[in-house]
Amino acid sequence: MVGKARSSNFTLSEKLDLLKLVKPYVKILEEHTNKHSVIVEKNRCWDIIAVNYNAIGVDRPPRTAQGLRTLYKRLKEYAKQELLQQKETQSDFKSNISEPTKKVMEMIPQISSFCLVRDRNHIQSANLDEEAQAGTSSLQVMLDHRPVAITVEVKQEEDIHSAPKEITVSKGQEEEPASLVKYFSVVWCKASKKKHKKWEGDAILIVKGKSFTLKNLDGKDIGRGIGYKFKELEKIEEGQTMMIGGKEIEVMGVISPDDFSSGRCFQLGGKSPAISSFSQTIKKCFSNPLKSVCKPSSKENRQNSFQNCKPRHDPYAPNSLVMLRPDDNHQWMFNKNCFAIVDVVIDPHLVRHLRPHQKEGIIFLYECVMGMRVNGRCGAILADEMGLGKTLQCISLIWTLQCQGPYGGKPVIKKTLIVTPGSLVNNWRKEFQKWLGSERIKIFTVDQDHKIEEFTKSSFYSVLIISYEMLLRSLDQIKNIKFDLLICDEGHRLKNSAIKTTTALISLSCEKRIILTGTPIQNDLQEFFALIDFVNPGILGSLSSYRKIYEEPIIISRQPSASEEEKELGERRAAELTCLTGLFILRRTQEVVNKYLPPKIENVVFCRPGTLQIALYRKLLNSQAVRFCLQGLLENSPHLICIGALKKLCNHPCLLFSSIKEKECSSTWDKNEERSLYEGLINVFPADYNPLMFTEEESGKLQVLSKLLSVIHELRPTEKVVLVSNYTQTLNILQEVCKRHGYAYTRLDGQTPISQRQQIVDGFNSKYSSDFIFLLSSKAGGVGLNLIGGSHLILYDIDWNPATDIQAMSRVWRDGQKHPVHIYRLLTTGTIEEKIYQRQISKQGLSGAVVDLTKTSEHIQFSVEELKNLFTLHESSRCVTHDLLDCECTGEKDHTGDSLEKFSVSRNCQLGPHQQKSDSLKPLSMSQLKQWKHFSGDHLNLTDPFLERIRENVSFFFQNITNQTTAM
Numbered sequence: 001m002v003g004k005a006r007s008s009n010f011t012l013s014e015k016l017d018l019l020k021l022v023k024p025y026v027k028i029l030e031e032h033t034n035k036h037s038v039i040v041e042k043n044r045c046w047d048i049i050a051v052n053y054n055a056i057g058v059d060r061p062p063r064t065a066q067g068l069r070t071l072y073k074r075l076k077e078y079a080k081q082e083l084l085q086q087k088e089t090q091s092d093f094k095s096n097i098s099e100p101t102k103k104v105m106e107m108i109p110q111i112s113s114f115c116l117v118r119d120r121n122h123i124q125s126a127n128l129d130e131e132a133q134a135g136t137s138s139l140q141v142m143l144d145h146r147p148v149a150i151t152v153e154v155k156q157e158e159d160i161h162s163a164p165k166e167i168t169v170s171k172g173q174e175e176e177p178a179s180l181v182k183y184f185s186v187v188w189c190k191a192s193k194k195k196h197k198k199w200e201g202d203a204i205l206i207v208k209g210k211s212f213t214l215k216n217l218d219g220k221d222i223g224r225g226i227g228y229k230f231k232e233l234e235k236i237e238e239g240q241t242m243m244i245g246g247k248e249i250e251v252m253g254v255i256s257p258d259d260f261s262s263g264r265c266f267q268l269g270g271k272s273p274a275i276s277s278f279s280q281t282i283k284k285c286f287s288n289p290l291k292s293v294c295k296p297s298s299k300e301n302r303q304n305s306f307q308n309c310k311p312r313h314d315p316y317a318p319n320s321l322v323m324l325r326p327d328d329n330h331q332w333m334f335n336k337n338c339f340a341i342v343d344v345v346i347d348p349h350l351v352r353h354l355r356p357h358q359k360e361g362i363i364f365l366y367e368c369v370m371g372m373r374v375n376g377r378c379g380a381i382l383a384d385e386m387g388l389g390k391t392l393q394c395i396s397l398i399w400t401l402q403c404q405g406p407y408g409g410k411p412v413i414k415k416t417l418i419v420t421p422g423s424l425v426n427n428w429r430k431e432f433q434k435w436l437g438s439e440r441i442k443i444f445t446v447d448q449d450h451k452i453e454e455f456t457k458s459s460f461y462s463v464l465i466i467s468y469e470m471l472l473r474s475l476d477q478i479k480n481i482k483f484d485l486l487i488c489d490e491g492h493r494l495k496n497s498a499i500k501t502t503t504a505l506i507s508l509s510c511e512k513r514i515i516l517t518g519t520p521i522q523n524d525l526q527e528f529f530a531l532i533d534f535v536n537p538g539i540l541g542s543l544s545s546y547r548k549i550y551e552e553p554i555i556i557s558r559q560p561s562a563s564e565e566e567k568e569l570g571e572r573r574a575a576e577l578t579c580l581t582g583l584f585i586l587r588r589t590q591e592v593v594n595k596y597l598p599p600k601i602e603n604v605v606f607c608r609p610g611t612l613q614i615a616l617y618r619k620l621l622n623s624q625a626v627r628f629c630l631q632g633l634l635e636n637s638p639h640l641i642c643i644g645a646l647k648k649l650c651n652h653p654c655l656l657f658s659s660i661k662e663k664e665c666s667s668t669w670d671k672n673e674e675r676s677l678y679e680g681l682i683n684v685f686p687a688d689y690n691p692l693m694f695t696e697e698e699s700g701k702l703q704v705l706s707k708l709l710s711v712i713h714e715l716r717p718t719e720k721v722v723l724v725s726n727y728t729q730t731l732n733i734l735q736e737v738c739k740r741h742g743y744a745y746t747r748l749d750g751q752t753p754i755s756q757r758q759q760i761v762d763g764f765n766s767k768y769s770s771d772f773i774f775l776l777s778s779k780a781g782g783v784g785l786n787l788i789g790g791s792h793l794i795l796y797d798i799d800w801n802p803a804t805d806i807q808a809m810s811r812v813w814r815d816g817q818k819h820p821v822h823i824y825r826l827l828t829t830g831t832i833e834e835k836i837y838q839r840q841i842s843k844q845g846l847s848g849a850v851v852d853l854t855k856t857s858e859h860i861q862f863s864v865e866e867l868k869n870l871f872t873l874h875e876s877s878r879c880v881t882h883d884l885l886d887c888e889c890t891g892e893k894d895h896t897g898d899s900l901e902k903f904s905v906s907r908n909c910q911l912g913p914h915q916q917k918s919d920s921l922k923p924l925s926m927s928q929l930k931q932w933k934h935f936s937g938d939h940l941n942l943t944d945p946f947l948e949r950i951r952e953n954v955s956f957f958f959q960n961i962t963n964q965t966t967a968m
């Protein structure tokens with residue numbers, strides 16, 4: 001029991017008065033115990049009890065009369081259980097349970113009715129006789145500052161918030177519609193024609209009939225007007241801007257009459273007279289009720305704790321997204337000053353846009369950075385697959401923490417640092433603007449024209465967005481700024497603690513750290529450690545102990561030779577590791593947004609090589625360099641040079657020609673490997689070969705590409721194409737093709753200045769742009785970009801690392817895409833490209849778990865056997881990949897393998913077999929590919945008009961459709 005009020009022979013109005021009297025007391029109790037209160041009436045004496053609803057299995061404060069009854073029942077059950085336990089154990093249970101719980105237990109048998117104090121404004125009492133039926137009970141509601149007694153018929157599941165609509169007011173205060181008063185929170189500035197307005201401050205707009213008053217947060221009138229059209233004033237809504245009395249205002253939200261009349265709407269900005277007088281009243285009426293709960297360190301603190309104790313947004317509003325309240329332990333650690341506990345509620349303006357998985361993600365991020373998930377650790381990894389809106393989730397978090405906090409409503413953070421790849425700096429800015437507009441939050445992006453000093457000098461900005469490269473250059477300045485939250489976008493690059501970027505970021509003292517990545521991070525246990533250790537330093541112990549405890553047993557357990565015992569140990573350790581880190585890692589797969597996206601038609605297109613390509617390919621395979629490789633003479637990595645040459649040749653022979661010519665002139669030509677590889681090759685080219693005059697026929701893929709572009713242009717004149725290559729030189733060729741055919745194009749590669757990148761992306765995405773093609777270097781711009789302006793994406797070449805390709809493919813099939821998406825992955829039949837593809841999709845290829853953007857062929861170890869396979873040209877096969885599938889079809893008609901289970905997206909997570917997680921970013925396996933529709937280029941009656949047009953140069957197709965509808 002924490003408070004007592006004596007009463008005798010209560011009449012209803014006395015009861016109400018009493019309620020009014022105890023209310024401030026109850027309020028303080030609630031705020032300082034983070035619990036909700038129940039008033040228990042016994043022998044005309046009211047006991048105010050703090051109840052932790054969670055402890056009795058009620059997940060939130062009841063909002064309906066029915067809810068009250070449930071709560072009452074639960075309390076009884078709880079008490080019974082506790083008593084039973086007490087009998088059983090006869091232990092010192094009384095000292096283990098909280099005082100209020102004991103009180104409830106003692107009193108439960110005698111309770112005849114109780115009052116629930118739901119929040120400061122609503123005190124509700126109900127007759128809680130068990131016999132009471134919904135629909136017949138009477139409920140008395142009293143609203144503060146409006147001493148009206150209201151009697152309502154209780155309906156089941158009736159929401160208290162909507163109750164005023166249902167009630168019959170006995171002492172009415174309702175006004176005629178013509179004189180209806182409305183209140184809005186607004187921002188204002190002096191009227192000006194400037195594009196970028198500087199808002200001067202917050203204000204309250206009061207609209208009454210045809211007139212208005214504008215008050216600043218000190219309550220002073222700063223504008224008045226009369227004679228406005230009633231209709232205009234009646235239609236005012238959030239987001240609207242208006243000119244009123246020489247001032248421009250933007251409406252930020254509606255204020256309830258109650259909030260206005262109580263004066264709470266003025267609280268946000270500063271000390272309002274309403275607050276101080278309120279606290280005075282409390283002090284006068286009651287002795288210090290905080291004594292037993294906690295001791296505020298000073299008078300100011302006590303006063304502070306009464307300020308801002310109202311949530312910024314209504315936690316009980318329908319669809320409100322409310323963060324978890326801190327538990328006792330958290331309060332003990334982080335609320336030393338005993339500030340009032342205030343609900344942190346996500347801005348409804350944002351909530352209405354959020355997908356369900358994003359709401360969960362925000363709750364997760366909030367709990368992580370607040371240190372609520374792992375005691376005192378404030379790091380998180382949000383590893384949602386690409387396109388799931390990690391940016392929006394972070395923006396929501398920043399905006400929330402910057403304005404709110406659970407302790408006295410005090411904002412948790414002041415400044416945020418976002419570090420991101422250069423090409424995404426402006427994308428972040430755009431996303432902030434998209435979701436929050438330009439007035440709510442001030443962000444600063446560092447680029448050539450905007451130096452970091454500007455941010456340092458001004459207190460105007462709260463968010464700094466900077467590229468990884470720029471961060472290194474301006475580290476000294478950044479270290480001088482105190483950041484409260486650090487977000488590392490595409491943060492898988494921090495997987496090595498020895499690299500400069502990681503050490504630089506570690507050197508910033510900010511402890512709330514978030515890594516965002518769309519790329520799986522659990523595939524390499526050492527890199528995994530680095531990421532974990534970055535966000536939550538030390539949580540896995542030292543690297544050496546981590547290796548001993550987790551890495552070694554897990555790796556040993558995966559080897560074919562592992563004993564049963566080793567397997568079991570490895571699995572257990574993996575499970576433990578997942579469990580430990582799972583508290584602050586969140587990964588959701590693309591499937592959660594699939595339903596919001598249009599269909600995706602993915603094609604793997606096997607293109608017949610041109611005659612010149614075949615001749616050159618044979619010559620390369622017969623070179624001395626390749627022969628040496630096959631003998632296992634791999635010093636100086638000659639196989640990498642051979643692989644590079646074959647890949648170039650597949651893209652276009654002219655690339656090979658240019659590089660031979662280039663090498664001939666350079667000093668490195670002396671290198672034996674290159675000379676022995678290229679020897680005699682130039683003679684295979686026609687004598688007058690000019691690489692600048694290349695033809696499409698010389699490359700199988702280029703021929704297919706050219707036809708594909710032409711059919712898209714013809715059949716879908718309003719749709720656009722993203723054309724991706726890993727190589728700048730190849731992009732040059734593709735660009736030349738665009739020029740030759742007169743296609744308007746735009747281009748983004750490693751050379752594109754960062755400051756121009758977003759502009760290029762925006763231009764392409766705009767429906768007014770005439771660009772037909774977006775030439776994209778996957779290495780430069782593959783990650784994070786939104787290219788939803790394009791609905792066709794062509795991957796001109798393949799990378800060893802499936803993640804690079806998947807990243808690129810995810811640029812167009814994402815939120816905002818309006819058209820069905822067509823993806824074409826071009827491979828040259830029978831060549832190394834098929835082998836790389838097979839490696840991407842085969843189990844063997846994945847065993848090394850090379851699912852990381854920065855892994856290149858240099859990181860891959862090849863056995864001589866593998867090199868033999870790699871350096872074979874299969875001239876007679878229509879599709880070597882299909883040959884390997886063990887599929888009985890001949891490719892003559894649409895075939896979909898049916899002998900295996902239907903394609904399933906469940907794939908192994910590296911941390912152990914029982915930790916299977918759906919992860920649609922892992923490349924599909926051979927058996928899954930078999931489930932795709934497949935057919936040869938000679939197949940009659942192709943239903944896909946695009947494939948129909950290119951079939952002449954194509955030996956084989958695989959096709960898969962996701963989210964199929966009839967429209968294609």
Ligand SMILES: Nc1ncnc2c1ncn2[C@@H]1O[C@H](COP(=O)(O)OP(=O)(O)OP(=O)(O)O)[C@@H](O)[C@H]1O
Nearest residue numbers: 353354355386387388389390391392518784786815
């Ligand atoms: N709830 C939503 N409603 C509509 N559009 C959304 C929503 N959430 C995100 N988007 C949009 O989806 C696109 C992808 O979001 P975002 O760039 O944040 O993805 P991401 O998870 O960071 O992906 P990546 O790993 O590729 O960087 C953006 O254009 C974003 O504005």
Ligand SMILES: [Mg+2]
Nearest residue numbers: 390391489784
């Ligand atoms: Mg992103």
